[in-house]
Amino acid sequence: MSQPALWALVVLGLAEVVVRRRSVGVALVALQGLILGGLALDEVHGTGGLAVATAILVVRAVALPLLLGRAIGRTREPRRIASERLALGRFVAAVLAIVLAVALVPPLGLTDRAAEHAAVALVLLGIVIAALRRPVVFQVIGFLVAENGVYLATLAVDGGLPAVIEIGLLADLVLAVAVAGVFGARIHERFGTSDTSLLERLRD
Amino acid sequence: MTDLLVIAAPALALLTAVLLALVPARLLDGADALLSTLTAAVAIALAVVALTGHGDPDGGWYVLDGATGVYLIVVAVVGLLSALASAGHLASVHARFFARGVPQRSYYVALQLFWAALIAVPLVDNLAIAWILIEATTAASALLVATSGKATALEAGWKYLVLTTLGLAVALLGIVVLYAAVPDGAATSLSRLDWSAIHAAAAGLDPDVALVAFVLIVAGLASKIGWAPVHNWLPDAHSEAPPPVSALLSAALLPTVMLVAWRAQAALAPALDGTGSALFLGFGLISLAVAVPFLWRPLPLKRLLAYSSLEHMGILALGIGFASPLATAGVVIHVAGHALAKSLGFYAAIPLLRADERLSTQPPSGLGGVDPAGATAVGVSLGSLSGLPPSPLFFSEVLILAGGVAAGELVVVAVAATALALGFLGLAHALITSVAGERPAPVDPPARAAHRRHRLAWLTTAVVGGLICLSVAVYALPGSQLIDDLMRGVT
Numbered sequence: 001m002s003q004p005a006l007w008a009l010v011v012l013g014l015a016e017v018v019v020r021r022r023s024v025g026v027a028l029v030a031l032q033g034l035i036l037g038g039l040a041l042d043e044v045h046g047t048g049g050l051a052v053a054t055a056i057l058v059v060r061a062v063a064l065p066l067l068l069g070r071a072i073g074r075t076r077e078p079r080r081i082a083s084e085r086l087a088l089g090r091f092v093a094a095v096l097a098i099v100l101a102v103a104l105v106p107p108l109g110l111t112d113r114a115a116e117h118a119a120v121a122l123v124l125l126g127i128v129i130a131a132l133r134r135p136v137v138f139q140v141i142g143f144l145v146a147e148n149g150v151y152l153a154t155l156a157v158d159g160g161l162p163a164v165i166e167i168g169l170l171a172d173l174v175l176a177v178a179v180a181g182v183f184g185a186r187i188h189e190r191f192g193t194s195d196t197s198l199l200e201r202l203r204d
Numbered sequence: 205m206t207d208l209l210v211i212a213a214p215a216l217a218l219l220t221a222v223l224l225a226l227v228p229a230r231l232l233d234g235a236d237a238l239l240s241t242l243t244a245a246v247a248i249a250l251a252v253v254a255l256t257g258h259g260d261p262d263g264g265w266y267v268l269d270g271a272t273g274v275y276l277i278v279v280a281v282v283g284l285l286s287a288l289a290s291a292g293h294l295a296s297v298h299a300r301f302f303a304r305g306v307p308q309r310s311y312y313v314a315l316q317l318f319w320a321a322l323i324a325v326p327l328v329d330n331l332a333i334a335w336i337l338i339e340a341t342t343a344a345s346a347l348l349v350a351t352s353g354k355a356t357a358l359e360a361g362w363k364y365l366v367l368t369t370l371g372l373a374v375a376l377l378g379i380v381v382l383y384a385a386v387p388d389g390a391a392t393s394l395s396r397l398d399w400s401a402i403h404a405a406a407a408g409l410d411p412d413v414a415l416v417a418f419v420l421i422v423a424g425l426a427s428k429i430g431w432a433p434v435h436n437w438l439p440d441a442h443s444e445a446p447p448p449v450s451a452l453l454s455a456a457l458l459p460t461v462m463l464v465a466w467r468a469q470a471a472l473a474p475a476l477d478g479t480g481s482a483l484f485l486g487f488g489l490i491s492l493a494v495a496v497p498f499l500w501r502p503l504p505l506k507r508l509l510a511y512s513s514l515e516h517m518g519i520l521a522l523g524i525g526f527a528s529p530l531a532t533a534g535v536v537i538h539v540a541g542h543a544l545a546k547s548l549g550f551y552a553a554i555p556l557l558r559a560d561e562r563l564s565t566q567p568p569s570g571l572g573g574v575d576p577a578g579a580t581a582v583g584v585s586l587g588s589l590s591g592l593p594p595s596p597l598f599f600s601e602v603l604i605l606a607g608g609v610a611a612g613e614l615v616v617v618a619v620a621a622t623a624l625a626l627g628f629l630g631l632a633h634a635l636i637t638s639v640a641g642e643r644p645a646p647v648d649p650p651a652r653a654a655h656r657r658h659r660l661a662w663l664t665t666a667v668v669g670g671l672i673c674l675s676v677a678v679y680a681l682p683g684s685q686l687i688d689d690l691m692r693g694v695t
Binding site: 105106107108109110119120123126127130136139142143146147149150153154156157158159161162164165168169171172175176178179180182183186187190191196198199200201202 | 301332333336339340342343346347350353355356358359360361362363365366369370373374376377380381383384385388392393394410412413416439440443444
């Protein structure tokens with residue numbers, strides 16, 4: 001698997017931890033989807049596999065980012081979200097997470113060790129993004145990055161995953177993002193902003 | 205015939221969702237009641253087939269062993285009761301989250317879709333398909349959790365959605381690693397992840413890879429099951445959701461996802477040494493340790509029940525971790541008993557919250573004088589959940605601890621027994637305060653006449669009957685054919 005592509009994926013994930021504008025965040029995750037689609041089309045064999053890979057490419061690189069873009073358009077922020085901690089702190093945490101992942105995860109038995117590292121790094125980055133970023137859209141981007149990591153792992157499996165599972169996973173992803181979109185709209189209606197640090201009233 | 209029943213059970217719930225999206229609004233409650241009864245009847249018929257051993261345990265794309273039978277009954281009964289109780293709940297609460305169109309319609313459709321996926325999970329013979337269904341339950345149930353549209357409900361639903369989706373992504377990574385490790389000998393590559401196929405291939409797997417896959421899968425599913433330390437969404441989601449949905453979440457969803465983790469452990473057992481059990485025991489002890497202190501606090505009713513769910517999922521994790529026949533018998537009784545007692549507690553909250561809004565933020569107190577039927581229901585529920593004999597949960601906890609002694613895990617048993625005793629004291633205190641404590645100031649304006657309480661009284665009676673039957677079954681279950689056949693579809 002192409003090393004520059006793997007590096008690009010991880011760098012894009014890191015960028016998601018620090019970028020400020022939501023539209024840039026969505027564009028970066030679209031770019032990740034595009035690179036993954038390219039890697040998939042490189043590995044695929046047979047027309048069935050080609051169809052599935054193309055469908056996944058269209059959804060991850062075009063359809064979902066468009067959906068997120070529309071959601072951003074409908075939920076304008078009155079001001080910059082002040083509750084976000086320092087970008088540098090987030091960046092350091094993300095880099096630490098990647099280093100830990102690469103150091104600690106044993107061989108997973110996939111065809112490409114570099115792809116294994118990148119996949120685990122992306123899943124961890126997704127968790128870090130969802131944990132440290134405040135705007136609703138960035139938390140959605142967090143789980144998209146994590147799912148992109150898992151997809152990268154499936155690309156490194158000999159023979160690929162069965163089409164049924166791939167389509168099922170894609171459907172679940174679209175469903176999750178759609179539900180997240182509904183939540184984002186309601187949260188914005190309720191609070192006037194999609195800053196999730198306002199969602200911290202439940203305590204014991 | 206069995207094939208037809210297996211397809212019919214979840215398909216009927218799906219069909220109900222479609223029909224409820226189309227019927228006129230005034231027919232919604234009636235249509236929901238009728239169709240849900242039908243779905244539950246088919247699911248219970250299927251469970252009977254599974255439990256009497258008539259079904260082929262490994263019938264190709266579905267599995268009908270003892271575990272499927274037990275879980276189908278639990279999901280069918282709790283789902284039916286929730287569907288029936290929803291009408292009463294929606295009559296008194298405005299579902300502000302579903303602002304477009306008829307709110308009740310969206311609620312019912314989401315509920316039926318949630319139920320359909322829940323019915324299908326114990327039936328499917330494939331780890332990947334089970335994952336896909338569990339992810340689908342997350343989407344439907346997140347919408348249901350936020351039904352009331354309040355700020356706290358939005359918070360609970362959002363946290364639930366994000367945390368469980370991330371956890372499931374980790375589990376999916378584990379499934380991909382497992383898929384890559386299982387050799388490609390099967391007919392179609394999808395069947396590589398069939399439970400029996402995984403079990404057959406397990407002995408030949410590289411132990412390190414099998415361990416990594418197993419840990420990823422179980423740790424990922426743990427966030428959905430609500431085991432501490434990845435349980436943060438659980439108290440919020442179960443307390444903010446409408447009571448019928450909370451009942452389904454606590455009594456049906458958590459144990460069903462746990463079934464998938466259990467089957468994964470049974471399937472991969474030849475490849476793991478003691479680490480599989482150690483992981484479950486760890487989650488169990490940490491869940492108990494986190495939950496028990498909260499049972500001592502004065503919490504509102506639904507939040508108390510939510511922490512009780514955390515405690516009980518911890519006990520179930522211990523039962524699976526001990527992996528001895530006694531403990532397995534205990535787990536079976538515990539799943540059924542917990543479902544009955546927990547759902548009664550949540551259903552009792554519907555009329556109680558309607559009569560006194562303060563109960564959503566204050567602990568219940570002195571209900572005995574104000575609302576006898578509600579007090580009885582809460583009393584039976586909390587009493588059973590605390591493990592007070594003759595509750596079946598007492599016997600199941602004894603069985604699980606005995607199984608732990610049989611497995612040689614004496615330290616774990618000692619710690620667990622202490623935690624359970626403390627939990628019992630906490631819940632017993634909550635029980636006494638709720639029923640016989642200081643009466644609250646009268647509600648202003650006064651609550652309407654308790655004319656619907658007879659439904660709650662009937663439900664309480666039925667649940668008490670069910671609990672007593674389970675307690676009696678404790679004598680017959682250990683050593684029985686059911687326990688031997690429990691994981692027949694996997695091994």
